[in-house]
Amino acid sequence: MNMLEINQLNVWFGRARDRVDAVKSATFDVAQGESFGLVGESGSGKSTILRAITGLAPTWSGIIKVEGQSVPKKRPKAFFKTVQMVFQDPYASLHPRHSVDQVLGETLHLHGFKEIDDRVVKLLDDVGLGQKFRFRYPHQLSGGQRQRVAIARALAPEPKLLLLDEPTSALDVSVQAEILNLLADLRQEHKLTYLMVSHDLSVIGHMCDRLAVMKDGEIVEVMNVTELRALQASHPYSQQLLQASL
Numbered sequence: 001m002n003m004l005e006i007n008q009l010n011v012w013f014g015r016a017r018d019r020v021d022a023v024k025s026a027t028f029d030v031a032q033g034e035s036f037g038l039v040g041e042s043g044s045g046k047s048t049i050l051r052a053i054t055g056l057a058p059t060w061s062g063i064i065k066v067e068g069q070s071v072p073k074k075r076p077k078a079f080f081k082t083v084q085m086v087f088q089d090p091y092a093s094l095h096p097r098h099s100v101d102q103v104l105g106e107t108l109h110l111h112g113f114k115e116i117d118d119r120v121v122k123l124l125d126d127v128g129l130g131q132k133f134r135f136r137y138p139h140q141l142s143g144g145q146r147q148r149v150a151i152a153r154a155l156a157p158e159p160k161l162l163l164l165d166e167p168t169s170a171l172d173v174s175v176q177a178e179i180l181n182l183l184a185d186l187r188q189e190h191k192l193t194y195l196m197v198s199h200d201l202s203v204i205g206h207m208c209d210r211l212a213v214m215k216d217g218e219i220v221e222v223m224n225v226t227e228l229r230a231l232q233a234s235h236p237y238s239q240q241l242l243q244a245s246l
């Protein structure tokens, strides 16, 4: 079964002469348990696709289906029990005056969980932080530790689909691999499906099964990572991207 189906998705910002067509007729699907990458140059519309799925880009047309169900314009709370997003910048995505305990506890509470204490401890273990981080505030954490908290928050509702928007590009090179390995382990342990944006083909090659190449708001090619590794892109733009990343 497909976890996610995107059909003829158009996303735009602004009106009339100011209109920007950020995503044009994007069509792809992501199977249950699959990890799917979106690559392309800056401004090609990768993040906008994730934002449209999660409801952060309000003007869109086309079909977005999660587990076979069309997503309505206004996302019900239940949607966020299935779909969660991890943002690029862990400095911007955590409230500076909320402790780790508050961030995770409030998310769990919002989604109706009981035994919140036990779940907070378990989430911190799952992301490799452990209890000693529980009562810290964001300014007392490194970038990598903050991103682990953001990942724990995304895992709190026990989602099935994680939207990952360049989850390591704001981090120090030395911790990028740690976070990618954590995400790969979590996918296995929690049987998650990933839709991941990156401009880094080696990250996509490491993390994904298939990928879509975007250019100027359009998907120009969908390929699997075996083809990526063998440099078998057929579209000239994909070939250019591959050559540039060597």
Ligand SMILES: Nc1ncnc2c1ncn2[C@@H]1O[C@H](COP(=O)(O)OP(=O)(O)OP(=O)(O)O)[C@@H](O)[C@H]1O
Pocket: 013, 014, 020, 021, 022, 040, 041, 042, 043, 044, 045, 046, 047, 048, 049, 199
């Ligand atoms: N809120 C907005 N208002 C107007 N235009 C926007 C808005 N958000 C994105 N855009 C435009 O939509 C296009 C796609 O942007 P998007 O952020 O999806 O690209 P991207 O491929 O994710 O790039 P990057 O790798 O730099 O994040 C760009 O031209 C961008 O300027």
